[in-house]
Amino acid sequence: MENLGEEAQVAVVIVPLPAQGHLNSLLHFSRLISSRGVPVHFTGSATHNRQAKTRIQGWDPLTISNIHFHDLPLPPFPVPPPDPRARNKFPAHLQPSFDAAVLHLRQPFAALLRSLCSTTRHVAVIHDSVMSFAAEESGAHANAEAYCFHSVSAFSAFFFQLDFIGWPSDEELKLPVLPAFSMEGCFTDEFIDFMGTHVKMTMLDAGHIYNSCRAIESVFLDLVSKLPNAGKTHSRPWVVGPLHPITLENHGGSRPRHKCLEWLDKQPPRSVLYVSFGSNSSVSEEEIYELAMGLKQSEQRFVWVLREADRGDIFAEESKKNGEKYGLPENYELGLEELGIVVRDWAPQLEILAHQSTGGFLSHCGWNSCMESMSFGVPLGTWPMHSDQPFNAMLVTEVLRIGVPVREWARHEEIVRSADVEVGVRRLMGSEEGMEMRRRAEELGGAIREALLDGGSSKEDLDSFIAHISK
Structure with a gap:
């Protein structure tokens, strides 16, 4: 000490x-x-x-x-x-x-x-x-x-x-x-x-x-x-x-810029869906498969963070398994870069949400993720899994009206099928309703930043x- x-x-x-x-x-x-x-x-x-x-x-x-x-x-x-x-x-x-x-x-x-x-x-x-x-x-x-x-x-x-x-x-x-x-x-x-x-x-x-x-x-x-x-x-x-x-710093330039940010630089404004279910949530191979197909079928650009959930000690040798390509359809990533990118390491979430190309966030609705998304004016597709996440999803969709449910909590024991993923993603990213949600999210983001x-x-x-x- x-x-x-x-x-x-x-x-x-x-x-x-x-x-x-x-x-x-x-x-x-x-x-x-x-x-x-x-x-x-x-x-x-x-x-x-x-x-x-x-x-x-x-x-x-x-x-x-x-x-x-x-x-x-x-x-x-x-x-x-x-x-x-x-x-x-x-x-x-x-x-x-x-x-x-x-x-x-x-x-x-x-x-x-x-x-x-x-x-x-x-x-x-x-x-x-x-x-x-x-x-x-x-x-x-x-x-x-x-x-x-x-x-x-x-x-x-x-x-x-x-x-x-x-x-x-x-x-x-x-x-x-x-x-x-x-x-x-x-x-x-x-x-x-x-x-x-x-x-x-x-x-x-x-x-x-x-x-x-x-x-x-x-x-x-x-x-x-x-x-x-x-x-x-x-x-x-x-x-x-x-x-x-x-206002984000890059640790004095000591960390290289993540490859997904370079990919985002090439995309149109507000065109990309960021997909991440946080550090503690687990999804089965069947769920990953359905999500993968739904994202591709939606024809919306995406950055998808696909990692194993944290263990109690993230530095333990047995925890270092996040590079496995479990659950993805065979050859899924071949030729995918035109539409999206799959990230298998720790992603710079703040920088992704703050990027001008990011237009939506498909999230587990952990409160940190919600706060980060709202502060940068990014609307959410909600996919709650546990803890406070179902409440946060309700706050986002029912109270603030800056998001759409993709995984309904009332059906949380069911597998979300690719067709439902496709509908939810298109609703958030490609519809007039989604554009109105983005407008409200951007207004809310401005009010949040003013609070500081x-x-x-x-x-x-x-x-x-x-x-x-x-x-």
Whole structure:
């Protein structure tokens, strides 16, 4: 553990869940906090800290001198492979890494917190909503406070919390009218139990932080603040998104430009569909086959990221199997480059979505992907698989009306056939309805970017949070 230096006025400690979307969003948030001159201590195992730094996009964490990475000791844990044929698409293979983090990181985190509290006037601990042991440890120090960070939308968080605490009889909440929805299949029983223990501990937090924007979901942010566990001292949540950079850097030119960006350079404006189901989602060979045929039949240009889902340790030797061409029809990629390109490594998603040739995003609807797509004004084809993704898909299609469903959650146990893929892609990319969705998405993207400027809601909430922890 590094030398923490002389006495400081305020410091922030970050405690992420060891999964890509959670590591990514909290490292982006660390950049924003550190840009205000506040030291940030990013905690996790050496493996997961390395993952966060290796995969960050739009800026280089090694250039930010007041972000301090603490590699906390974590014993070896099982790294099972994903199961693409599982009926429940939740990444159950990551549960051992979640359990190991909660069981083994608590003690070294507590030691770090004690050291920081002895040299710092005030320590703000920002923890993932399912790493709430950090809130308990913070309560042992008079000069420490914990804040719950939600890596999901307020829309999702609102319904998740209602599911845990029960639906209120008070009609003052005035819930919007939405289609009937079942959470069946969103999680495994093991992860539901895992979440349940942590939801109870969020009552210890001093407030809640959202990677969202009031331009996207102001109604649901207001509803969240009315729930019993909205925070002890600051009932209005801090809404500070989008956290990812809007103006992108290329790590000082240290990374070569990805080949898919060179291909995008040659395509007409807003003509390309970006296809990616995130880092933790698995699809079977049959699903890949149907998607491949549907994309080709749609006759729409595409960039498709086709990789095996992450394991708990992405650097373990058995994890390096993403180059396999499983599921694609024979000779599928021969002569494909006129229409599309298949990417089998880690793709520069921010740069793809920001590219002028990108006109749509066929997505699993993880919240980071949704935020990134919306901030660049790109409409979505929704293909939810698990967790908060079905809620995000509903927000995109039913509330914001900037997307079309390609995989209906009500039929999530069925294989999406190529004909349905073709219809959904053409609807998004080649119809008047799709053009209207793109117009709304571009307007929303402008409003989101304005929220980050002086006088914008997200900038004001970040200013408010920094002022709050600096008192």
